[in-house]
Amino acid sequence: MLSRIAIYIVVAMVALTANVGAQEQTAPEVADQYLNDAIKIKADSRVQDAFEHIVAIEPQSRRDLIELTEIPAPPFEEQVRAERFAEMLRESGLVDVSIDEVGNAVGKRPGRKSDRIIGYSAHLDTVFPAGTDVTVRFDDEKMYAPGIGDNTRGLVTVLGVLRAMEHANIETDADIWFIGNVGEEGLGDLRGVKHLFRDGAEKIDSLIAVDGGESSRIVYGGVGSHRYKVTFKGPGGHSWGAFGLANPHHAMGRAIRIFDENAPSVTTVGEKTSYNVGRMGGGTSINSIPFESWMEVDMRSGSQDKLDDIDAVLKAAVEQALQEENADRLDGPALTVEVARVGTRPAAQQESSEPLVQRSMAATLAFDIQPSLRISSTDSNLPISKGIPAVTMSRGGISGNSHSPDEWWQNDDGHIGIQIGLLTLLTEAGLAE
Ligand SMILES: [Zn+2]
Missing domain, CATH: 3.30.70.360 (Alpha-Beta Plaits)
Known part of the structure; x- marks a missing residue:
């Protein structure tokens, strides 16, 4: 594993950066310390147990995906879905779960040291207006419904990581906040994360947002x-x-x-x-x-x-x-x-040498997947613009036609995206001995 060539081309989103020659074609390296750390944590017996649990609960994850997808969550009308998601966080084992002033569902899982707070989030809202038929349809392996991939599957990924940690009794050094946030899409204008990172709020030290397709994709900066x-x-x-x-x-x-x-x-x-x-x-x-x-x-x-x-x-x-x-x-x-x-x-740029970016790449590589760094417009923009480390990672599985009524998601090795998310979170929050 260590002999792998740890060099990756930054795949800047072509549509966003095609014009001027100034875009980076750098080849960020994953430093050995981060790769070693990811490999060590991945091999831990509790973590292996958690990984197996992620596979074992796939029928439950599928039921969660259908249930949450069929609760409409148009921009500014995420409330019903937020309440159900909060309930699911409680059912998964969290005690301290609440919905904040702007409608974010936040479940807090204390760490052993509690010296830092790591956010693990997915957005609740879809782009679809009230009245859109959100009934899930099945065709072969594909599941069709508006919002099923973007980002209801992201919510299921957050739940899957939490359930696996609870099942395997995994403790971390840092506190982890499991979040279903409002306002990522369109005129929502990132109001969910803006509230979480507002001046005077309890300080979240870094954010891992789940929102996006292929498991290789890591968003580390934003337009x-x-x-x-x-x-x-x-x-x-x-x-x-x-x-x-x-x-x-x-x-x-x-x-x-x-x-x-x-x-x-x-x-x-x-x-x-x-x-x-x-x-x-x-x-x-x-x-x-x-x-x-x-x-x-x-x-x-x-x-x-x-x-x-x-x-x-x-x-x-x-x-x-x-x-x-x-x-x-x-x-x-x-x-x-x-x-x-x-x-x-806000536009947001961070170095590929940033520890969280390194950890997300190392966790991806630990699953034999070549990570590709991108810039895009996601919830991570906001913390990065304030100098707080953040990445946006895959929800697992494959999907298509997002933001269209024919949106679909397919469980093609979907567990791997959840496992990479868990590994990234553990390297960032610190696995307690
Ligand atoms: Zn999204």
């Missing part, structure tokens, strides 16, 4: 986004009779032109950074000066500095457009503008 709704407002009036009033649509046109002209100073150099005006609206009729004009803007980058730069370009363009439109008006009051932030995902 961040800033999203705005920009609205110009004025009195509005008749297109002929009130001609000369400042026009919100005209101001918006100026803003987009200025933004589009100045943005390349950020987007054509360094790390990939994108911007997009995705939706626009306002106005009442062809012969009315509109009283408002709005647009929604999405900007993304893997670098927080670049994200802040493109953000500043947008705000300056909006301000300049406002001044120009007001200066050119012939009559009436000045336009005003509102720039409302409607989404924030």
